[in-house]
Amino acid sequence: MSIRREDVLHVARLAELEVAEEDLPRLVEQMGRIVEFVAQLDEVPAGDSAPPFVAGPAQLTLRPDAVVPSGLVRQPAAFAPEFTKGFFSVPRLGAMAEGE
């Protein structure tokens, strides 16, 4: 399974990553080698199977429903790239692009 230019552009869009045109050929080549490398898993003997691994505790420990202080020693205005009238802000989203 080799990686094509379109594959790189597709995942770059999914990951919202700008990829410069001049970086593309090298990226296609490097990703191709990485994907080829990880495809070695095809050689895991078919008889060797197991349910997917879960790291850490076997089950969740839940939190009691209590309101606790935020623990923020600085408020958003101190670290946000743009913070106006109490809001984080970004270029206007058209109503057409709205919502998930």
Added chain:
Amino acid sequence: MSWETVVGLEVHVQLLTRSKMFCGCANRFGDPPNTLICPVCLGLPGALPVPNAEALRLATRAALALGCTVHPTSVFARKNYFYPDLPKGYQISQFDQPLATGGGVTIESPERGRITIGVTRLHVEEDAGKSLHDRLPGRTAIDLNRAGTPLAEIVSEPEIRSPAEARAYLTVLKQLLMYCEISDGNMEEGSLRVDANISIRRPGETQLGTKTEVKNMNSFANVERALIVERDRQIRVVESGERVHQVTMLFNAASGEVRPMRSKEESHDYRYFPDPDLPPLVLSRLWIEQQHAALPELPAARQDRFMSVLGLPPYDAGVLAADRTVADYFEAVVGRGVEPKAASNWVINDAIRAFNETSRFPVSPERLAALVVLVKDGTVSNQAGKRIFAELDQSDETPSGIAERLGLVQVGDADALGAWVDDVLAASPKELERYRGGETKLIGFFTGQVMKKSGGKADPKKIGAVLAAKLK
């Protein structure tokens, strides 16, 4: 040629917890923007989610109320997409191992009578923040107070066959959620949000047509309106020989129109995978059984009981059972030994009006029961009862105290009635003569005069006997 409409609904329900789904920030509506935030719901580098036990209890309760199977193991997954009000670039949700599957909602369909709409699944997830497009010039403002609010998403089977059925489904679902104290059901504040999938096909076809998703409907009435508009649009498209495209439509309540939302080519590859920050959620069978046992009697069962045990007509039973507070109030009144139909009349005609205005019952069940008994045993007239009810709201007096104070107690004593009757007959010689001449309908006139003479206090049921004796 006719068309069959096929609708499936996805309902997002905000759960009534004190704190958010994965952090200790308050779960509350209406605070100043970006004040209910912490490292976790801001998605700060290094922050980690820890799930809220109460949110999972409420979601489990909802699932059980819907008759779903709650699974002993479910898994949180990351749903990956970028949006400015989604702090982590993914939403923690559940995907291939949801909390619960396979329930149903029973509705009265205007077209098909009593039917059950299947519930495919119920899963738990976190809400996103809010994007506001009208706060800052040229900018979209982001408020993350809502980010991380616990949600249950309830997905129906595509078994709804009309916009009216969709509305009925939502009405029953909301009733159930409020009954079980899972949600406050407030659509204006976004506690209940509905997305609808709709397609059309020829009756008898088994394949589903291409569906569209309709969003942005802020009331059940608007869900119905939007589905009518979208159904009609699809019919026009197909009848003109075109194909329906799978898109998301936004409903505009002001114009009553739906229009397609711009869709990105990648928008549907969410790359779900199990969230490595959260081990599997394991619920013991015992705990699930305890949640089941703790469910209140649900509205449908309660309506049935009001009919079969208390002998109420279906209309009364339905109105009273629809709201848990109303039903509890009604039962408290009946519990004081009041005849159920009489109690029902008073609750439906008088008490609910006050409840709908103020969300509370101004008259305690004890006092209403006492009033109903006063009317029922003839101590006061029905009309006097209404006056007393209004007074009860204003004071702490007992109904009989008010009746005394206002002089509303009916007089049934034969001597007092006899005196009034004597006075009336003495003052109406012509009428008496005509009566004796055979004009017996004048009995009504004499009764009215006695009532008038008594200032409304005479018990009308007893006047007849006294009159009859005197007229012999």
Added chain:
Amino acid sequence: MSGVGTIAESVGSGRSTAASVAHDVAARLTEAASLNATLHWSAAVLDQQAAALDGLSPAERTTRPLAGVPIALKDNMVTTDQPTTCASKILEGYVSPYDATVVTRLRAAGAILASKTNLDEFAMGSSTEHSAFGRVHHPLDASRVPGGSSGGSAALVAAGVVPAALGSETGGSVRQPASFCGVVGVKPTYGRVSRYGLVAFGSSLDQISVFGKTVDDAARVLAVISGHDTRDATSAPLPPLVLDAPRRNLTGFTFGRPREYFPADLHAGVRAGLDRTAQALQDLGATIKDVSLPHARFAVPTYYIVAPAEAAANLARFDGVRYGPRHLGASGDVQGLYRATRGQGFGAEVRRRILIGTYVLSSGYYDAYYRKAQQTRALLAEDFRKVFEEEGVDFLLTPTTPTPAFKAGEKVEDPVAMYLADIFTCAINLAAIPALSLPVGRSEGLPVGAQLVGPMFSEARMLSVASAIEGVVDAVGEVR
């Protein structure tokens, strides 16, 4: 410089002041500047911490297990008094509004947080060459890399600037640089140390880990930072680690030597270091046994699916909306903002891993890659479990790295070659078990490390065994 225990005893008892420790650390940090091991430190922050400590009553001070101990922190653990950048331009200038759990625990224990150390950007790399702020120089040979990704912490400990430092592991990022730099590196069981405040790379693999000049230095710090944390749902519900007494006799212990970890082309110096260690273990009374981990060769490919997949999601939050620098794209819309901020903020290796991670999770590829990798991961974990539970092996003995420290520039253009630097370490992260690397000699002047691997939560015993080896093996002598 003195070890952790000595400093804590001295400052705790009031024989020396935290202020003098802070002063000495500042001098050593200045002296070591050419290593480029530190990204942020300030004399003011050092003095402030020292003053707080010196202001405690003697009774309070003696209860602090790390009183006055200077500890460096990899710059991917968040701190409120110094920046946290993960060696990335996308977090340049970011100062966290909260402290990581390990930071809170170190502060409470009386430690002085000395500096934030350089790393491969977002801990992705094995050499620090992927730092946006320049690589770290190996303390013994500036032309070589110190290993990575926690290379800055390793170099500072090796250079004697601090007796201990925190790093983080995802696939070997503490043991590998510990081996390259000739210091001790301990990767605890997954869940032993809270990840709250560790900027996530591969969440199911990440574990905060410790460097020490000696086994004792590392062990004392691990004891302080370990233990359950309610803010991390993957944290093990266990109390802090209680250390075993150091051992001088290993009679009754069995060490397994997995043949897959001793390939024919293993570097001769590394092989000699391991032979010497095996001999030392036998001299201490232990038994050596050859064992097999049949799925070992699948570890690196499994790792390079799981880690990038998790990373792709973990790094989605760096979008220029809530924190960090923002770049506006040509289009002027939100998507342009995302793409420019992320495209310009992330370096080449991080971008590659995000793309790979996105690819293996994308529609149509999930089963072939991600699911397959998680299944293989279970097989790898099962290999280890069998060796420990069914073959009577107490610990495994392996090389930490296939070679001593390599030259800068040697692998940076070849991602797959760089990935193979993790070949002996990443299976341990996949299996979520503990391991450590300790120096067992030098080959042509460069340190060689031996790795001990144990079953889940066996850190206390493992550290006591490591101290026995440390007592008999000449860690700085040539191996042949």
